Amino acid sequence: MSCLALHSQTLRQRGFRMTPQRLAILESLHHDGHLSPTQIYARVRQTGMAETTVYRTLEFLANNGIIASATAGNGHLAYELAQNDHHHLVCRACGQEVEIEHARLQSLYAELETVTGFRSLGSHLTFFGLCPECQTNSQ
Numbered sequence: 001m002s003c004l005a006l007h008s009q010t011l012r013q014r015g016f017r018m019t020p021q022r023l024a025i026l027e028s029l030h031h032d033g034h035l036s037p038t039q040i041y042a043r044v045r046q047t048g049m050a051e052t053t054v055y056r057t058l059e060f061l062a063n064n065g066i067i068a069s070a071t072a073g074n075g076h077l078a079y080e081l082a083q084n085d086h087h088h089l090v091c092r093a094c095g096q097e098v099e100i101e102h103a104r105l106q107s108l109y110a111e112l113e114t115v116t117g118f119r120s121l122g123s124h125l126t127f128f129g130l131c132p133e134c135q136t137n138s139q
Contacts, residue, residue, distance in 0.1 A: 093134035
């Protein structure tokens with residue numbers, strides 16, 4: 001089953017329809033993840049979708065676990081399809097991103113749950129630092 005068909009099925013199981021607006025946004029994220037709301041709007045505006053509709057639809061899809069939001073390297077919000085849990089390392093100097101599988105942080109999540117009593121319902125962490133190349137260039 002394709003990714004878009006799976007998301008459509010998920011929405012139907014929750015009592016929602018796959019509207020043309022939802023489909024257009026998911027298709028834009030399907031090819032290139034980590035897009036800002038402005039970038040998504042630029043890709044879907046030819047469909048006649050208003051910018052406010054893009055923001056409302058992004059919020060709806062994120063609240064239903066279909067897409068995930070994260071802070072991009074520039075400090076702005078970015079969205080991607082919520083497929084596999086992962087996190088990011090972002091270089092503050094050049095913006096290079098490295099994905100970190102969630103499994104690498106599983107023990108940290110378990111410890112935080114034990115210490116705080118909170119239960120994780122999913123998250124997306126972004127760590128900032130300097131990549132090896134920028135560390136070398138700053139010395």
